[in-house]
Amino acid sequence: MTKVTVYSTPACPWCHKTKDWLKENKIDFKNVDVSADKKAAEEMVQKSGQMGVPVIDIDGTIITGYDVAAMKKALKIN
Amino acid sequence: MEHHADYDVVIIGSGVTGTGASIYCGRFGLKTVVIGEKPGGTIILTDDIANYPGFTKISGMDLADKIHEHAVANNIEFVEKKVTKIAKCSEGCFRVFVNEDLYHTKTVIYATGTEWRKLGIPGENEFTSKGVHYCALCDGPVYKDKVVGIIGGSDSAAKEALLMAGYASQVYLFVRGDKLRAEPINNQKVIENKKITTFANIEVLEVLGEKFVNAIKIDKQINNSDIFKLDAIFVNIGHVPIVTLAKEIGVLVNNKNEIIIDKMSKTNINGFYSAGDVADTQFKQAITGVAEGVTAAYSAYHYINENEFICLHNDEVVKHEEN
Numbered sequence: 175m176t177k178v179t180v181y182s183t184p185a186c187p188w189c190h191k192t193k194d195w196l197k198e199n200k201i202d203f204k205n206v207d208v209s210a211d212k213k214a215a216e217e218m219v220q221k222s223g224q225m226g227v228p229v230i231d232i233d234g235t236i237i238t239g240y241d242v243a244a245m246k247k248a249l250k251i252n
Numbered sequence: 253m254e255h256h257a258d259y260d261v262v263i264i265g266s267g268v269t270g271t272g273a274s275i276y277c278g279r280f281g282l283k284t285v286v287i288g289e290k291p292g293g294t295i296i297l298t299d300d301i302a303n304y305p306g307f308t309k310i311s312g313m314d315l316a317d318k319i320h321e322h323a324v325a326n327n328i329e330f331v332e333k334k335v336t337k338i339a340k341c342s343e344g345c346f347r348v349f350v351n352e353d354l355y356h357t358k359t360v361i362y363a364t365g366t367e368w369r370k371l372g373i374p375g376e377n378e379f380t381s382k383g384v385h386y387c388a389l390c391d392g393p394v395y396k397d398k399v400v401g402i403i404g405g406s407d408s409a410a411k412e413a414l415l416m417a418g419y420a421s422q423v424y425l426f427v428r429g430d431k432l433r434a435e436p437i438n439n440q441k442v443i444e445n446k447k448i449t450t451f452a453n454i455e456v457l458e459v460l461g462e463k464f465v466n467a468i469k470i471d472k473q474i475n476n477s478d479i480f481k482l483d484a485i486f487v488n489i490g491h492v493p494i495v496t497l498a499k500e501i502g503v504l505v506n507n508k509n510e511i512i513i514d515k516m517s518k519t520n521i522n523g524f525y526s527a528g529d530v531a532d533t534q535f536k537q538a539i540t541g542v543a544e545g546v547t548a549a550y551s552a553y554h555y556i557n558e559n560e561f562i563c564l565h566n567d568e569v570v571k572h573e574e575n
Contacts, residue, residue, distance in 0.1 A: 183390065183391070183392075183393040183394065184393070185299065185389050185390075185393075186387075186389065186390040186391075186393075187292070187296040187297055187312070187313050187389070187390070188296075188390060189390070190313060191291070191292070191296075208393070208394055209393030209394065209396060209419070212396075215394060223382070223463075224381040224382050225381055225382060225383065225385070225391060225394050225395075225464065225484070226381035226385065226390070226391050226394075227390055227391060227394065238381065240290075242332050243333070
């Protein structure tokens with residue numbers, strides 16, 4: 175099963191868009207609030223090499239920003 | 253190449269202006285597609301909207317979602333992709349490309365809006381998302397207990413500074429002019445906030461760092477140095493219209509690079525309309541953008557009914573281009 179983690183902040187609109195898109199496509203994911211979890215924030219920076227949210231980890235494929243095409247490709251869906 | 257044939261209207265831009273326009277296109281019975289990579293547009297970055305009729309208070313995201321739902325209820329098609337090229341046909345139609353995919357249409361409503369204005373200084377691009385940011389609402393919380401700078405002197409910059417003061421340990425506001433030009437209420441809040449320090453008459457010359465930002469170079473000395481240490485900057489110096497594709501087909505712009513439209517949202521090219529923040533209107537609000545968008549829909553409806561179109565299909569388009 176594909177493991178999906180979304181690193182986000184609570185008020186970030188593009189984070190909400192990303193999570194909404196995953197829900198619409200019935201993709202299970204773990205949401206991590208990097209504003210409340212310093213360790214998770216460091217993990218996000220280490221994985222993505224940058225500080226912007228959202229960051230989406232799809233089985234090791236790291237996507238930065240709300241990028242439907244990249245998510246579809248990583249999830250192998252049309 | 254995938255050919256999406258014979259639209260009445262292709263709306264480029266899926267913010268509230270383009271989406272609002274599409275509702276009227278649907279009600280006029282026009283076959284319409286809205287193409288845009290950022291559904292909702294820039295308004296979704298606004299936390300509270302209190303001036304859109306019908307809503308005492310609503311978030312930008314919720315307003316955009318409601319307008320989108322309204323459009324879907326009127327059978328509007330949405331494509332969440334970026335338009336890469338527009339071309340005019342000799343028959344008066346337009347070809348709108350999303351990479352290899354072609355959308356052939358009688359009219360275009362161009363509502364692409366704006367994007368962040370950049371500082372245009374060394375280090376800015378290199379450190380984008382690595383300490384150079386443009387959206388405090390999105391990336392601000394990542395800088396909890398850090399030192400940040402806000403670059404800009406407008407009311408919007410003041411609001412960003414106030415927002416960041418909720419997260420950061422210290423906020424420095426760098427204003428290029430002689431004073432902060434915020435609304436009086438926000439100006440007062442900035443003055444009273446102990447975490448915020450404002451520096452006027454300062455220009456940022458360079459963003460410095462290794463893997464991430466650790467300082468900026470400024471044109472004057474603060475504490476006997478022109479190197480100012482901080483963890484991140486949030487740039488808030490306004491927006492620039494997204495006009496490249498329209499200009500490529502000869503759409504006229506003013507000296508601010510905004511598309512020139514008349515009262516009916518018409519540009520200088522027949523069948524090509526524009527509306528919202530990308531257009532040369534003075535008062536740029538969600539409600540005025542939507543109004544210009546629906547005016548464009550009305551103009552498109554009449555234009556389509558009053559003209560004959562001999563639209564080319566896929567093979568003929570290729571032949572047409574070769575000729």
